Amino acid sequence: MLSFGLALALTAIVVLVTALNAAKTQKASGGTASPAIRAFWSPFVANAAAPWVIFSNAAFVGRPETGMRYLDRTRDSHPLIMDHYTGVGEVLAVHELDEVFNRLNHSIRVKRGSLFSLDDANENDLIFVGSPAENLTLLDLPGTREFVFTRPTFEPHKGELAIRNVHPEPGQPPLFYPSDSSQPLEEDYAIVALVHGLNPARHVMILAGITTIGTQAAVEYVCEQGSVEELTQKLSPQGEMKPFEALLRVKVTRGVPVGTQLVAIRHLE
Numbered sequence: 001m002l003s004f005g006l007a008l009a010l011t012a013i014v015v016l017v018t019a020l021n022a023a024k025t026q027k028a029s030g031g032t033a034s035p036a037i038r039a040f041w042s043p044f045v046a047n048a049a050a051p052w053v054i055f056s057n058a059a060f061v062g063r064p065e066t067g068m069r070y071l072d073r074t075r076d077s078h079p080l081i082m083d084h085y086t087g088v089g090e091v092l093a094v095h096e097l098d099e100v101f102n103r104l105n106h107s108i109r110v111k112r113g114s115l116f117s118l119d120d121a122n123e124n125d126l127i128f129v130g131s132p133a134e135n136l137t138l139l140d141l142p143g144t145r146e147f148v149f150t151r152p153t154f155e156p157h158k159g160e161l162a163i164r165n166v167h168p169e170p171g172q173p174p175l176f177y178p179s180d181s182s183q184p185l186e187e188d189y190a191i192v193a194l195v196h197g198l199n200p201a202r203h204v205m206i207l208a209g210i211t212t213i214g215t216q217a218a219v220e221y222v223c224e225q226g227s228v229e230e231l232t233q234k235l236s237p238q239g240e241m242k243p244f245e246a247l248l249r250v251k252v253t254r255g256v257p258v259g260t261q262l263v264a265i266r267h268l269e
Helices: 002-028 033-041 090-105 116-122 136-140 211-222 224-237
Strands: 052-055 060-064 067-070 111-112 126-129 148-151 162-165 186-194 204-208 242-251 258-266
Touching: 052 090, 067 126, 090 126, 090 211, 148 186, 148 242, 186 211, 186 258, 204 211, 211 224, 211 242, 211 258, 224 258
Parallel strands: 052 111, 052 126, 126 204
Antiparallel strands: 060 067, 148 162, 186 204, 186 242, 242 258
């Protein structure tokens, strides 16, 4: 009886281990990635090396318990800098990218913006998560040309972050603003762009909202099958991804992006 029970237990363990290994293999196989997802991310999985995901890492001075503000390099000294904060949208965005690259059977490497160097830009494909307002490394690299983050110098939005539409098409405004900062966030705008890096052989993806919620929405937009199919059909029905810039409008409810609309798209080549 004991021998029979031991045999049953060993059989159950073997079956369980086999099932777990099969599940891991299936998860890593990338078989669930749709053709649209594969086409969109093809520049970043063509090389064996894992692309770098650089998430925004703004520089602050002060402490949460006494008050924090963005670093002002004209009056703040380096020892006061606090550079270990990021937004909730960036956290969820990195998770979303990890999930999609897992389906593509390709890995990613994650790095915070303050630790990024120009050597990284020359040697790796890059995915930037967050706007140049907080992902300051973007200021040192070739960036967007058609949709550009800016801070207007005139009222009523003086000093607020916005997206400038460099070449507005008929009916389009020259500037896009999120909801008024004195009210709960209900609308945001975000940029999705594929550009060449400092090394023309490398690719750079920019996924950035005016707010951290817009950044989350931009990443979700390029990781979900339906929205990626919409984007790739407008960009490259034949499947070859070329440099582009796109502008998204994001509807926000209680701090969660609940709807994303493609507003405009520009082909760069």
